[in-house]
Amino acid sequence: MRLFFLYLFFATAVFGINVEMADETITNGRTALLEFKKEKNIEYKRVVTDKKSYKIFKNPLDDEKFYVLFPIGYYEKPADKKIEVFYVEQGKERSKTLFFKVENANYEKETLSVDSSKVTLSEEDQKRASKEYTEAMQIYKKTTIQSYVSSEFIIPMESKITSDFGKARVYNGSLKSYHGGVDFRASEGTPLIATNSGKVVLAKDRFYSGGSVVIDHGQGIYSCYFHMSKLDVKEGAIVKKGETIGLSGSSGRVTGPHLHFGIRIASQQVDPLQFIELINKNIFTQKN
Incomplete structure (x- = not known):
């Protein structure tokens, strides 16, 4: 699997900050990472791209570093993009503009046969599916400042x-x-485990995803586990990394028993395996 990420190094300049970009190309559906070093007289505020603002968080393992994750949407078209980093230096707000390129990941198609009631919905099912979608998006749009994680993510x-x-x-x-x-x-x-520590924010049966668990890991990161046959956690529970959260199944819109595993960053669906490799390598690996 070819992985792309955006990784920036920051150092204080006489006026503003200097930025060095190690990789300025990323494909749609994946996550970008910016990392900041703590600098004297610099207070990092936010990162803006495509008129969307992203919070900058403290590194969970290193008080001398900060980071921000931002997702590149699945439907993003190939284009040149810019990022604006806003910060305060000696009481004045300043900004630094960076540029990166979005490329097409050229995802494949797959054909599935499922029960017709899961494709052509009745009015009642449409209302249920719409309500559940709205409920989930309200959850994903919330950002918990606290981080529940202190070590690498696992599958x-x-x-x-x-x-x-x-x-x-x-x-x-x-x-x-x-x-x-x-x-x-x-x-x-089959027993399913939490990819990392966090708070259970959804645990219920849903029309499309069947038995569903969503865990908030803090700082805008959510993990999703769908089509489960049994849920062993309830909303509001605090779970630890590796804890069993339920059993796999074939509930919802499926062709057979399996686990659908997803990651949401700032409410966007992203490639979960690329995210795990990215954050483990750059946030949960101490670098000299």
Whole structure:
């Protein structure tokens, strides 16, 4: 799997900050990372790209560093983009403009056959699905300043991946969506574990995703576990990394039992495996 990320090094200049960009190309559907070193007389405020503002957080392991994650949406077209870093220096707000390029990941298509009731919805099912979508997006749009994590992320189970992130989904001959996570092969009743510590913010059965658990890891990071047959956690529970949260199943819109695992950053779906590799390498690995 080819991975792209954006990684910036900052140093104080006489006026403002100097920025060095190690990689200025990223593909749609993936996550970019900016890291800042603590500098005298510099207070980092926010990062803005495409008129969207992203919070800058303290590194959970290093009080001398800060970071920001921002997702490149799945539907982003190839283009030259800019990032504005806003900061305060000696009481005055300043900004630094950076540039990067978005390239097309060229995701594949996959054709699936499911129960027709999951493709052509009744009015009642449409209302339910719409309500559940709104409920979930209200959760994802919230940003918990606190970080619940203190070590690297792990995958929720060891198994073959049967469907990668980003594949266009053709259900019963009709293009309906793209795959917003990765699917792990899992027979009915396989234990599933939390990718990292956090707070359970959703635990219920839903129309499309069936038995669903969503964990807030803090600082805008959410992990999602869908199509479960049994939930072992409740909303509001604090879970630890590696803790069993339930069992795999075939609930919701599926072709058979498996685990759909997803990551949301600032409410956007991103490639979960690329995110895990990115954040583990740059945030949870101490660099000299």
